[in-house]
Amino acid sequence: MKRLSLKIRIFSAALLALLLFIPMIAYALERAYVGSLSHAMLERMRVQTLTLISEFEIIGNISNMPELIINGQFNLPESGLYGIITHGNTVIWKSLSSMNWPVPMVPSLPAVGEDQFIQIQQNSRTFFLHTYTAEFSNGEEFRTFNFHVFQDKRSFDAEVMHFRTTLWYWLGIISIILLTLLYFTLQTALRPIGRLVNEILRIEKGNANRITDQYPTELEKLKSNLNHLLNTEENQRQRYKNSLGDLAHSLKTPLAVLSGLPDLPAQGREPVEQINNIIQRQLKRAVAGTGSRWNQKTLIRPIAQKLCSAMSKVYRDKDIDFELNITKDIGFFGDETDLMEMLGNLVDNACKAAESKVIIEAKRTDSQLSICVADDGPGIPEDKRQLLIERGKRLDSYESGQGIGMAVVSDLVSAYEGRLLIDNGMLGGAVITMEFPLSK
Known part of the structure; x- marks a missing residue:
């Protein structure tokens, strides 16, 4: 987490907030919609119950209901809307829509003049039930009747599902729009930081000396x-x-x-x-190394070419063939004099030991610069390689070509926080490599 960029952190935090906030908003809106829909269902069923009450009459001991009810759904079989009138535990009337429909058992009945609105189960189906209890007089006494209206809940659930689908569809679109706006806002807000980082990188690579751009x-x-x-x-x-x-x-x-x-x-x-x-x-x-490696970049190839030109004159009798494997853009982040001192000593030692060929290579990765000098001479004995790179050793007592020059090289490489590697290879002779870390 410590290595994540500010952009990723802010965007991740916003995404997390949306992932938490959007479901909460969806839940709250859905609950509000279901509550409103349930209330509308209650009011509609109250009207339907009142329709039954208005059509009902009692003459003597005989109750009377018209064959057809004003609300047409009561007259259609299996319409999903069913009307039942009971007296005590006896069904005295059923709407045409409930002729082949088994009447569910009502768990409780409201008091006279009151109603109730509940949900009940019947054969794995759910129904809304609105019941109203009323008293009618036959001229001699008051008799109690219960008016029941059942509404199949499937249409209600279908409306809720449609609302939920539509809600998530639009919330998804809004989320994408918000994330897009957030991304472009972050791009705009953090662009000055990106410019500052690029300027610092240019200073590190030696392409600038100061930060000159204008910033917030x-x-x-x-x-x-x-x-x-x-x-x-x-x-x-x-x-x-x-x-x-x-x-x-x-x-x-x-x-x-x-x-x-x-x-x-x-x-x-x-x-x-x-x-x-x-x-x-x-x-x-x-x-050595006291200079800032931020703002110094010394190209290696020109230095190597100068050294090869000078050494070809010094060792004219050997007619040494110099091979440079260095691209033009590879640079050493340090003082030019230090590079000349280090590379000059290595090339001089290689020329002293070489038979006819010296190779100078420079390679760079994202984290390291390597400068390698190889010759086709007899090489350096394995038992003396470690002594050459150990700090604090006196090197001026070694063979020709490995005197005070190697001591200077070792100290300069250490001053630049690098390391010196000695091996045999390439041409059969010594291969001396200087490795320097690069800032990431």
Whole structure:
């Protein structure tokens, strides 16, 4: 979850809200519709019951109902609307629609002058039942009659199902419209952040030095802070380089004077030379990697071509064949001098060991840059490979081509948080690879 983008998080939250909100809205609307439909059914059945009451009359001890009722559904067999009149537990009249219809048992009867509206089951079918109890006088006494109207619930359920289908259809369309609007709103709202990210990526790749685009108020402060950070880092790096340059210059003159003394013993010249080499090495190590890899991109191929041109002159007697497998756009995110120092030492060592061929390759993935130098020489013994890449080891006592230069390479690669790999392969000789991590 921590790696999900803001767009995905906001859109997922909105989608979750819709998934919870839409069913709740659908349930509430359906309940409201069913309640309204049930009330309309009650009112309609009350009218139908009153129709039966208005048609009913009692003469003496004989009750009378017309053959046909005003409401035509009472006159059609199996119409779904049934009328029943009872006196006590005796059915004294049935509508034509209920002639072949078994009369359900009514669980309870309302008091005189009152009605009830319930649902009952009959042969796996559900019916609405409206019952009204009334008293009629035959001239001598009052007699109680129950007027029952049964309505098949299938038509009611069909209306509810039609409403539910229509409701979900339109809610689905509304949800799609809302999600579409939300998506385009997010695209518009987050576009400045995308532009800012792209500018930062351009700085990382070395194609820009500062963030220059205009952004909304909320991002302008971030833009200013990032530019201030870049300015501070660059100034600090420049001061660091100047201080180290001054230090190197201050030490260089006394060492030159010391080494030029005519009466300096021979055993003293070697320590002086070692001190000079150590100073150069540590200065190079201190400066390496201090620059921001955001805004420096050094193309590798031109550097490699310069080195090959120089080495072909230095080792003219070997007539070395140089092969470059480097595309034009592959770059090293660091100082050009550092790249020249590292690659120059590796190519120089390869030329010293090579018989006739040296290969320089550079490959890049999303997370790593690899620079490889191979030769067709005798290779490096396996028992000495690890010593060459261990930090803190003194390398100046090794064979020709693996002296102080490899120490500088090892320190520079470590300063750029990379690693140095030594193996034999390709042409049969040594293969030395520098691997540098790339920001994602």
